[in-house]
Amino acid sequence: MxxxxxxxxxxxxxxxxxxxxxxxxxxxxxxxxxxxxxxxxxxxxxxxxxxNLIARALTSKKQCIFAALLPTPTEEDIFWRKPLDGISEAAAELSQFQVKVEKFFFTHYDEDDFIQQTNDILKLKPAGVVFPPIFKKESLQFIKKLEKNGIPYVFLEAKIKECNYLAYVGSDGVHGGRVAANIIDCSIPVSGDILIINLAKDLENVHHLNNRTQGFLSYFVEYGNNKGLKISIEIPTSKSTVIKEKLDDILSKNRNIKAIFITGSKVYKIAEYLIKNKLEDIVLVGFDPIEQNIKYLNQGTIKYLIGQHPYQQGFKSVKKLFEHVMLHKPISRDEILPVDIINRESYKL
Known part of the structure; x- marks a missing residue:
């Protein structure tokens, strides 16, 4: 009993x-x-x-304010709507405990705007912060100030291992790159060349894309059957004119490219180029089942997408802060979410 x-x-x-x-x-x-x-x-x-920690939190009259920092979820960066939805849902559930989540947004791939938003967060003096450390150098500067002020922080989308972060919720970036490599390895001839595209400037400082690239290449060093060239390029903007210029050049010089791996979610930008240039036999693989990508997945131009549960990343990140700050509960530091392999048939299910 x-x-x-x-x-x-x-x-x-x-x-x-x-x-x-x-x-x-x-x-x-x-x-x-x-x-x-x-x-x-x-x-x-x-x-x-x-x-009864829950009851104690319910009767607390003191408001607890968390801060969430994300890229602005524009039409081009629609991926960020999902973690934002998760954060908003968690905030709604926790409002009964006097918890409020203040949201801050920065222009994607704009380091200066990221710094400005982090300064505004520090002025707020929140009880905790949720953010993706997209820019490694600038994130480390922010983290140093958070730790100096005793503010716990939770990573989503990517993590910086050497930091004293409270928790990370998301997929393993290196693993995601290796999954993409395995898919392509099974989809093209052994002698076919592979093009890796990072739609970002200063790849070394864009943490999550860099991890995926490293994972992708490490797979072929260790296990891959493919013996073709692995050609990696950076395209600093997602403007169609710039993408066309870069791809026209690289594809004219490398006629043996059989697959393209996009390390981020703007796979549809490359799909548009392939359709216009009648290159739909190239195996195109990238991340995230956002609306624009699903369109070309259903058409067959995008062969595979890798999903990483962005809603859960946002939702669980806020919940972990709440459990630590308000309930004083021990929490798991790394919650690694599985990645999904999505093709046209599996998505229809």
Whole structure:
């Protein structure tokens, strides 16, 4: 038979004191005679008393403010709507506990705007922060200030391992790159060349894309059957004119490219180019089942997409902050979410 959990009322009866006296001892509030205090603590310890943290959080009158920092979810960067939806849903659920999530946005791939938003967050002095460390150098500067002020932070989308982060919720970037490599390895001739496209400037500082590239290349070093060239390029903008110029050049010089791997979510930008240039036999693989990508997945131009549960990343990141800050619960530091391999047929299911 499972032993019932002891309550404050039970401790008070055993100690022969009031419920208020027990409450003062257990929560270290007010003066209580040393002998009485010792007796109450002995009863609580012997019976493995566990406070009702949820009830305590519900009755708290102090507002807890968290900050969430994300790229602005524009039509081109629609991926970021999903983690934002998750953050908003978590905030709505936790509003009963006096929790509020202030949202901050920066222009994607704009380091200066990222820095400005982090400065605004520091002025807010939140109880915790959720953000993707997209720019490694600038994120490290932000993290140093957060840690100096004792503000816990949770990563989503990517993590910087050498930091003292509270938690990370997301897929493993290196693993995601290796999954893409395995798909392509099974889809093209052994002698076919592969083009890796990073739609970003300064790849070394764009943390999550860099990890995926490294994972992709490491697969072929260790296991891959493909013996073709692995050609990696950076395109600093997603403007169609720039993409056309870059791809016209690289494809005219490399006629043996049989697959293209996009390290981010703007796979549709490359799909548009392939259709216009009647190059639909190239195996195109990238990340995220966003609306624009699904269109070309259904048409067959995009062969595979890798999903990484962005909604859950946002939702669970806020929940982890709440559990740590408000409930003082131990939490798992790394919650690695699985990646999904999506093709035209599996998506229709």
């Amino acid at each position: 499972v032993k019932a959990k002891i309550r404050i009322k039970d401790i008070a009866e055993q100690a022969g004191v009031s419920v208020g006296t027990v409450d003062r001892v257990l929560h270290n509030r007010g003066e209580v005679a040393e002998e009485t205090k010792k007796k109450i603590l002995e009863i609580a310890t012997t019976n493995n008393y566990q406070p």
